[in-house]
Amino acid sequence: MKEKIEIFVDEAIKNNDYELVDILWIFCYSISSKSGYHKNTEAFKKWLGRVCRRNLQKKYTLKLVETKEKMRIFLDFLNSMPDFLSYETFYEDKKLLREVLIGKSSKFLVQNIGDRLQDLSDLDRKILPFVLNYIPIRIKDSVKEAEKRRLEFGYENEYDSLLDFQIKTNRETGNIIYFQIDPKEWTYIFNLLFDEELKGQTFKTESYKRSAGFIFFPSEQREEYSFWQFGDELVKMGIGYWIFSISSKGNAGIDFIIPNFIYEAIKNYKEHLPMAENFIDRINKIKREKETVETWSLEDLEETEALSEVLESEIEASIISNPEILEEGLELIGNQYATSVGRIDILCRDKDRNFVVIELKRGTGTHKVVGQIQKYMAWVIENLAKDKQVRGIIVVKEDDKGLEYALKGSKFPISIKKFGPVPPTEENIKYCIRCGKPNKKSAKYCIKCGQEFWME
Numbered sequence: 001m002k003e004k005i006e007i008f009v010d011e012a013i014k015n016n017d018y019e020l021v022d023i024l025w026i027f028c029y030s031i032s033s034k035s036g037y038h039k040n041t042e043a044f045k046k047w048l049g050r051v052c053r054r055n056l057q058k059k060y061t062l063k064l065v066e067t068k069e070k071m072r073i074f075l076d077f078l079n080s081m082p083d084f085l086s087y088e089t090f091y092e093d094k095k096l097l098r099e100v101l102i103g104k105s106s107k108f109l110v111q112n113i114g115d116r117l118q119d120l121s122d123l124d125r126k127i128l129p130f131v132l133n134y135i136p137i138r139i140k141d142s143v144k145e146a147e148k149r150r151l152e153f154g155y156e157n158e159y160d161s162l163l164d165f166q167i168k169t170n171r172e173t174g175n176i177i178y179f180q181i182d183p184k185e186w187t188y189i190f191n192l193l194f195d196e197e198l199k200g201q202t203f204k205t206e207s208y209k210r211s212a213g214f215i216f217f218p219s220e221q222r223e224e225y226s227f228w229q230f231g232d233e234l235v236k237m238g239i240g241y242w243i244f245s246i247s248s249k250g251n252a253g254i255d256f257i258i259p260n261f262i263y264e265a266i267k268n269y270k271e272h273l274p275m276a277e278n279f280i281d282r283i284n285k286i287k288r289e290k291e292t293v294e295t296w297s298l299e300d301l302e303e304t305e306a307l308s309e310v311l312e313s314e315i316e317a318s319i320i321s322n323p324e325i326l327e328e329g330l331e332l333i334g335n336q337y338a339t340s341v342g343r344i345d346i347l348c349r350d351k352d353r354n355f356v357v358i359e360l361k362r363g364t365g366t367h368k369v370v371g372q373i374q375k376y377m378a379w380v381i382e383n384l385a386k387d388k389q390v391r392g393i394i395v396v397k398e399d400d401k402g403l404e405y406a407l408k409g410s411k412f413p414i415s416i417k418k419f420g421p422v423p424p425t426e427e428n429i430k431y432c433i434r435c436g437k438p439n440k441k442s443a444k445y446c447i448k449c450g451q452e453f454w455m456e
Helices: 002-014 018-030 034-039 041-060 064-079 090-116 124-153 183-194 229-237 260-272 279-294 298-303 305-321 366-385 401-408
Strands: 165-169 176-181 200-206 222-228 241-246 252-259 331-339 342-349 355-360 390-396 414-420
Touching: 002 018, 002 090, 018 041, 018 064, 018 090, 018 241, 034 041, 034 090, 034 241, 041 064, 041 229, 041 241, 041 252, 090 229, 090 260, 124 165, 124 183, 124 229, 124 260, 124 279, 176 183, 176 260, 183 200, 183 222, 183 229, 183 279, 222 229, 222 252, 229 241, 229 252, 252 260, 305 331, 305 342, 305 355, 331 366, 342 366, 355 366, 366 390, 366 401, 366 414, 390 401, 401 414
Parallel strands: 355 390, 390 414
Antiparallel strands: 165 176, 176 252, 200 222, 241 252, 331 342, 342 355
């Protein structure tokens, strides 16, 4: 068994097949539960395909057909060892796979990362030092929490799990295997620290709730999961992986991990990158302010940023699911569309096959959203448009006179569309932003859920 794994890994390294080596690592990190792996085989395959596709697309810009070919090679290798990860030998085989990967491929991957770190984008030059400086802080916090629990409850763990940060160690040696972070929480802090607008991409999938072998809930029940741009950027640099976990009951979750061997290899790289001024003090301030917000009462919730984020995600999801909510004839090209200058919120074609760049104004400064959409429109003109026209739409939640005046000086054709509490006044209303129910263009309230939020 060991020899067969070693030959496969050696061959991948010989061929500089970084993609295949990454699939092996993603698989190794995702087989966390023996019962989850064996009781939910089909669901495990689907999730493995989903997270591998995300990792390989973001890191190597692989197309779907190319990813499927890499997955086919991996599955053929796995199927050639029918007894590998059997119920009786699961943990021994998992340990064997990890040891072979560490011994054979860790240096191989680190060399590839070194090449990637020589050509960082402006965004990555902020994200990388943030991560490299924030991990030591969270390690200390984890140690403090473990000591606190030891004094209170007698626990003997060296590290304790925090809500946004966990340290996975080898039970036998105590060595750190990887760090698991919460990309949503880290995105929140990073955005405030650097005045950025990194986003998440939410999707829904069928949820199977099992108990004693029975499905208790209907298959049409769906759960939401998110990939975050913050994690995607780390994947692109080779710093971490999107992985997943499935419990014995079939509950799945997407996680993000940073292998310790990678962190150890690059942690001194932070000395060559600028760090945000007063880094620790500013992060502590952000956390204190967030904790204050989270203790507000339900009566205050309408004014919190948390509610604002939910509504904005509903708006974006509504436009993605049916772009004609903005304008008749719009067709979606992609959301979070990757360009060399950033990600376009939503990219469409109109009924004349011209390009439409759509950006959401997410509560940030007027100058920033205008600069962003102009930058993206210029990129589309140079790289996609050819003989077609390009125009922009900025989606807002409330009237913004400053934005209106800022656009008057723009050389690009950019319009404003508004989601708000006012009933519709134009003929482009088709779908409710809360539930997605199609309504008559003249309707003032959704016939399904009664929602009064509309696109003007």
